Amino acid sequence: DQQVKQNSPSLSVQEGRISILNCDYTNSMFDYFLWYKKYPAEGPTFLISISSIKDKNEDGRFTVFLNKSAKHLSLHIVPSQPGDSAVYFCAASADGSSNTGKLIFGQGTTLQVKP
Amino acid sequence: EAQVTQNPRYLITVTGKKLTVTCSQNMNHEYMSWYRQDPGLGLRQIYYSMNVEVTDKGDVPEGYKVSRKEKRNFPLILESPSPNQTSLYFCASSRGGLGQPQHFGDGTRLSIL
Numbered sequence: 333d334q335q336v337k338q339n340s341p342s343l344s345v346q347e348g349r350i351s352i353l354n355c356d357y358t359n360s361m362f363d364y365f366l367w368y369k370k371y372p373a374e375g376p377t378f379l380i381s382i383s384s385i386k387d388k389n390e391d392g393r394f395t396v397f398l399n400k401s402a403k404h405l406s407l408h409i410v411p412s413q414p415g416d417s418a419v420y421f422c423a424a425s426a427d428g429s430s431n432t433g434k435l436i437f438g439q440g441t442t443l444q445v446k447p
Numbered sequence: 448e449a450q451v452t453q454n455p456r457y458l459i460t461v462t463g464k465k466l467t468v469t470c471s472q473n474m475n476h477e478y479m480s481w482y483r484q485d486p487g488l489g490l491r492q493i494y495y496s497m498n499v500e501v502t503d504k505g506d507v508p509e510g511y512k513v514s515r516k517e518k519r520n521f522p523l524i525l526e527s528p529s530p531n532q533t534s535l536y537f538c539a540s541s542r543g544g545l546g547q548p549q550h551f552g553d554g555t556r557l558s559i560l
Binding site: 366440 | 491537
């Protein structure tokens with residue numbers, strides 16, 4: 333049972349345009365969401381996060397939107413750059429409500445930004 | 448330099464031969480965790496530790512053991528490895544709760560024949 337789903341395995345966009353990566357979740361107890369980026373042969377690196385008390389968080393070119401009623405979050409990258417080409421994972425936790433320490437990841441979306 | 452170090456980076460071994468993957472962090476982080484990455488399944492949490500001597504199961508703990516005797520180290524033990532444990536493994540650490548970003552090691556690729 334996949335509690336966090338990234339239904340698009342891959343996404344290709346042109347340099348300078350917007351990249352939108354989507355993530356859906358099923359567990360209404362999740363209260364913290366994170367995005368990680370992963371290059372080949374490296375470990376994932378933290379990108380941006382959002383608490384369930386917010387619906388938007390912005391950091392430079394990266395913005396995460398949370399729609400709790402739809403149990404959906406998205407990562408927007410504007411403008412996209414070739415260096416953004418990587419695998420993106422969304423992750424969710426119920427840390428605030430249960431402090432269990434469990435973190436659930438989606439399957440990942442491979443983003444390719446073409447020059 | 449702040450880092451999470453995993454060893455070995457690559458290992459090919461045979462079924463049933465006990466192995467340990469070490470993980471060490473130099474950031475004095477309380478929280479540490481192990482994940483495996485498999486095609487189409489993303490990252491799945493194996494075990495995590497909220498602090499020294501405190502460990503708990505993640506989503507896929509079967510066939511694995513961990514220990515947290517010191518704050519900096521969190522080894523992953525496969526007592527009797529099987530081919531379905533062939534995977535890419537990542538160790539991660541963070542300060543405090545899961546709202547804090549996790550720092551990941553570069554991964555250990557295990558092949559169990």
